[in-house]
Amino acid sequence: APAVLAQAPIVLKMQSSWPSSDIFQEMAQQYVDRVQEMSGGRLQIDLLPAGAVVGAFQVQDAAHDGIIDAAHTVPVYWYGKNKAASLFGTGPVFGGDANQMIAWLYHGGGYDFYRELTQDVLGLNIVGFLSFGMPAQPLGWFKDEITDASQVSGLKYRTVGLAADLFQAMGASVAQLPGGEIVPAMERGVIDAFEFNNPTSDMRFGAQDVAKNYMLASYHQASESFEYIFNKDKFESLDPDLQAILRYGVEAAHLANFAYAMDQYSSDLQKLQTENGVNVKRTPDSVLQAQLEAWDQIMPPLMEDEFFAKVVDSQKKWVERVVFYSLQNSPDYRMAYNHYFPGKL
Amino acid sequence: MTDPQIAILMLGLFIVVIMLGFPIAFTLMAMGIGFGYYAYFDADRMRHLFDNRIFDLFVNQTYSVMANDVLTAIPLFLFMGYIVERANIVDRLFETLSIATRRMPGSMAVAALITCALFATATGIVGAVVTLMGLLALPAMLKARYDERFASGVICAGGTLGILIPPSIMLIVYAAASGVSIVRLYAGALLPGFLLAGMYLVYIIGRAMLQPSLAPRPEEPEEPIPTGKLAWMLLTSFFPLAILILSVLGAILFGLATPSEAASIGALGGLVLAIAYRALTWKRLQESVYLTVRTTAMVCWLFVGSWTFSSVFSYLGGEHIVRDFVMGLDMTPLQFLILAQIIIFLLGWPLEWSEIIIIFVPIFLPLLPLFDIDPLFFGILIALNLQTSFLTPPMAMSAYYLKGIAPPHVRLTQIFAGSLPYVFMVFVTMVMLYVFPQIAYYLPQLFYGR
Amino acid sequence: MESYIRFADSLSAWFGKVFGWCVMVMTFGVGYEVFVRYVLNAPTPWAFDLSYMMYGTMFMMAGAYTLSRDGHVRGDFVYRLWSPRTQAKVELVLYFIFFFPGVLALVFAGWRYIGRSWRYLEVSVMSPANIPIYQFKTVIVAAGILLVIQGIAQVFRCIITIRTGVWPKPAEDVEELEAILQKEGAAALRHGSEAVDVVTPKGQSR
Numbered sequence A: 001a002p003a004v005l006a007q008a009p010i011v012l013k014m015q016s017s018w019p020s021s022d023i024f025q026e027m028a029q030q031y032v033d034r035v036q037e038m039s040g041g042r043l044q045i046d047l048l049p050a051g052a053v054v055g056a057f058q059v060q061d062a063a064h065d066g067i068i069d070a071a072h073t074v075p076v077y078w079y080g081k082n083k084a085a086s087l088f089g090t091g092p093v094f095g096g097d098a099n100q101m102i103a104w105l106y107h108g109g110g111y112d113f114y115r116e117l118t119q120d121v122l123g124l125n126i127v128g129f130l131s132f133g134m135p136a137q138p139l140g141w142f143k144d145e146i147t148d149a150s151q152v153s154g155l156k157y158r159t160v161g162l163a164a165d166l167f168q169a170m171g172a173s174v175a176q177l178p179g180g181e182i183v184p185a186m187e188r189g190v191i192d193a194f195e196f197n198n199p200t201s202d203m204r205f206g207a208q209d210v211a212k213n214y215m216l217a218s219y220h221q222a223s224e225s226f227e228y229i230f231n232k233d234k235f236e237s238l239d240p241d242l243q244a245i246l247r248y249g250v251e252a253a254h255l256a257n258f259a260y261a262m263d264q265y266s267s268d269l270q271k272l273q274t275e276n277g278v279n280v281k282r283t284p285d286s287v288l289q290a291q292l293e294a295w296d297q298i299m300p301p302l303m304e305d306e307f308f309a310k311v312v313d314s315q316k317k318w319v320e321r322v323v324f325y326s327l328q329n330s331p332d333y334r335m336a337y338n339h340y341f342p343g344k345l
Numbered sequence B: 001m002t003d004p005q006i007a008i009l010m011l012g013l014f015i016v017v018i019m020l021g022f023p024i025a026f027t028l029m030a031m032g033i034g035f036g037y038y039a040y041f042d043a044d045r046m047r048h049l050f051d052n053r054i055f056d057l058f059v060n061q062t063y064s065v066m067a068n069d070v071l072t073a074i075p076l077f078l079f080m081g082y083i084v085e086r087a088n089i090v091d092r093l094f095e096t097l098s099i100a101t102r103r104m105p106g107s108m109a110v111a112a113l114i115t116c117a118l119f120a121t122a123t124g125i126v127g128a129v130v131t132l133m134g135l136l137a138l139p140a141m142l143k144a145r146y147d148e149r150f151a152s153g154v155i156c157a158g159g160t161l162g163i164l165i166p167p168s169i170m171l172i173v174y175a176a177a178s179g180v181s182i183v184r185l186y187a188g189a190l191l192p193g194f195l196l197a198g199m200y201l202v203y204i205i206g207r208a209m210l211q212p213s214l215a216p217r218p219e220e221p222e223e224p225i226p227t228g229k230l231a232w233m234l235l236t237s238f239f240p241l242a243i244l245i246l247s248v249l250g251a252i253l254f255g256l257a258t259p260s261e262a263a264s265i266g267a268l269g270g271l272v273l274a275i276a277y278r279a280l281t282w283k284r285l286q287e288s289v290y291l292t293v294r295t296t297a298m299v300c301w302l303f304v305g306s307w308t309f310s311s312v313f314s315y316l317g318g319e320h321i322v323r324d325f326v327m328g329l330d331m332t333p334l335q336f337l338i339l340a341q342i343i344i345f346l347l348g349w350p351l352e353w354s355e356i357i358i359i360f361v362p363i364f365l366p367l368l369p370l371f372d373i374d375p376l377f378f379g380i381l382i383a384l385n386l387q388t389s390f391l392t393p394p395m396a397m398s399a400y401y402l403k404g405i406a407p408p409h410v411r412l413t414q415i416f417a418g419s420l421p422y423v424f425m426v427f428v429t430m431v432m433l434y435v436f437p438q439i440a441y442y443l444p445q446l447f448y449g450r
Numbered sequence C: 001m002e003s004y005i006r007f008a009d010s011l012s013a014w015f016g017k018v019f020g021w022c023v024m025v026m027t028f029g030v031g032y033e034v035f036v037r038y039v040l041n042a043p044t045p046w047a048f049d050l051s052y053m054m055y056g057t058m059f060m061m062a063g064a065y066t067l068s069r070d071g072h073v074r075g076d077f078v079y080r081l082w083s084p085r086t087q088a089k090v091e092l093v094l095y096f097i098f099f100f101p102g103v104l105a106l107v108f109a110g111w112r113y114i115g116r117s118w119r120y121l122e123v124s125v126m127s128p129a130n131i132p133i134y135q136f137k138t139v140i141v142a143a144g145i146l147l148v149i150q151g152i153a154q155v156f157r158c159i160i161t162i163r164t165g166v167w168p169k170p171a172e173d174v175e176e177l178e179a180i181l182q183k184e185g186a187a188a189l190r191h192g193s194e195a196v197d198v199v200t201p202k203g204q205s206r
């Protein structure tokens, strides 16, 4: 709206892809709180839930057009424009987790590719940052416990992004729905199994009411992060210090989100087991192996795209070095856990 | 003025401007674009007068309506309705049911009510049901010297039941507006719908027993209809329609199919039915298609307008100010519920259900969590409440349809008077639902465990 | 003006009616999905996208057709009390301030919106089958153009009404059953190809 006083804070309208009840909205709020405080009140972010101005899947278009100034979302929601979007969170897993892939954004050339994809390849008028290396996303919720890869075949399964191609390669019939549609879709029989993201989000939208078997560990989305998008004109119109606050605020939110996730995800997983009678199991290695083979199967046609191949090569090169260090260096945490909490795993 | 105050102005202005009689879909669109132009006005970023981002928002919201997977059920259910409507069925049905109920008090009114309820449920087209029954059942009842008020009330109220009893398009529209699962809404509306229909039935029989002059017993036919023949008549009129409705509903409730899928099965079933009754001609099929596309466009363009309107409303912060205002009133949940329902009832005088649900209900929805009211429960109360919008003047569509085809001596005031007891019964049902919410929750809990 | 109105009406009706058949495509497409899912246990990866695309296309393309037949609902409890001349004067003004800005936005802002989609040959994110959606988004502009053309005809209708004091009759078309019955009464039940036939069971007197 026009005519604001010189002293008044600059208000950014930020819409997320999440309903107001989701923990992701609280994580977005953690970012907003930090930005507002660091700017001494000069920046104010009006955080809106999905659907307030535009639909959950429309936020990138909306930020490009300047209908909203900013968005809190994930790249898989716009991978219909270019499959390479999936490489910024939901691509093939070469061994690196989400935090190692965020390190790739900073030091392996990832941010250059991200900028090239959004601004040059797609011609979008946006600036974006990624943060919060999400814990690997569970295989999901099923009517029967999954003990063998063949059970995935024939399921009507909800997931998003390249994971859709992956599960299709494993024989499932895949529907990609926004989070808020999952429970109704289970009720409507549109799907008979699904994954969303984490124990807290899953529990909050009522996953446990429509399925009772929760399978943890999967390679389908093992390195996703949040995406903060800003309308480029709006972003560049801000004073340099405010731009810096928006950029580095994303880094601050990374840790804040992680700490909050560790606390919430674990206690909600416990609740699911004890209060909701959910059968929580680790996905068998045979299914994980089948997922890696399915990745091998879907990659060749995708690699025909020059940009896609370029990004994958860069990621592989990064993982080969960084994860070698990381895995060789890290002690076996399972061993220690078993030592102090025998029989729990 | 602050932005939220502008949002309130936008809402108030819309309520005034709606009276100019311009198509509402475009009025909403205009209000959204006009106020959005203000909201997005930014002299630094606009290269010319039309370089305003509101136009992009409008396009974006239009696409969201186009890609909405709940609304896909609307054309399919409409198509099913138009096909069934043209399948020569209502007349057989009323005839058969009149014979089957012959021994009951108020038998023809009972037959008319059941015919209306069943036919309205299958087609969902209130106007067609009331008009058809006004031509078939009303003269028959008047000939049997039924009271004009009594006879016309049954038809008006019975025909309106179709928007409540699932599969109902009104509930799909509510689901799209509120985000409540359409399947749970259908399950939830089933018992309240039957309860209301049952109450109508008890009222008809009760009144006919207490005041036999309202509904004289028809004369015995010269030769009684043999049971076997009656059974055959029922088998060819009542059951096909009942089975069609039950299979559509069953498929949805048991999770075998989405509402859109069930609706397409229903449309296919309607086609089969029309073929079986030798009523399907190329011309009728064409007509059904054309009517379907026109009605779908009417409903869905309302969504295009309304989603643009509400985007701008919430961009300006209108939701916050409504919320703060309502919180400031310091109401109990019951007071809020009553106030909301009174407003919706009053809106039902001048407006029709589609406008009320698409435009006004979204204003109440964000307030529900404040009072811990379940949007499913709220939706079913609204669905009941909006039964009255067809029966209350000045826009009592059921009464107008009936008046349009009734014999001239049946006066509009008689039709209103005849409908009044049903409006009262709707209120009684709403109170019962409030006191015993299990009426709404029993089936959703049974089918979906919550 | 009359000939332009006839042209616009028939153009809108042609598009509206042709795209109306999308409902049959939906009926059979979605029916097929249910069949292959339960009988062959092999759901299609396209039925979901097909159904919203058919629905979205049909209602958008029929917007002008519905307008030409005065089928968009009005809050007309005051409007209907006015004389046709007053109605037309008010409507004429409102077409310019309410109607044209929006439908022109569909064309021009819609052009930008679909241009992007064509540029990256956007596919649906709802299915892994890579179903294109740029052609579906294009419907926005097509529908906008039809509405502009029809809107001009509606303006002409208003002008004629202001001159003559009578609304020009809309073209003959299929009507809702209640509208037919309201006009022709019970007689329509017994003739007229558009109405239902009345079957009187044998042996029954009515």
Ligand code: NA
Binding pocket: A137, A159, A160, A195, A196, A197, A221
């Ligand atoms: Na996921």
Ligand code: NA
Binding pocket: B348, B349, B350, B351, B388, B389, B390, B391, B392, B393, B394, B395, B396, B397
């Ligand atoms: Na009314």
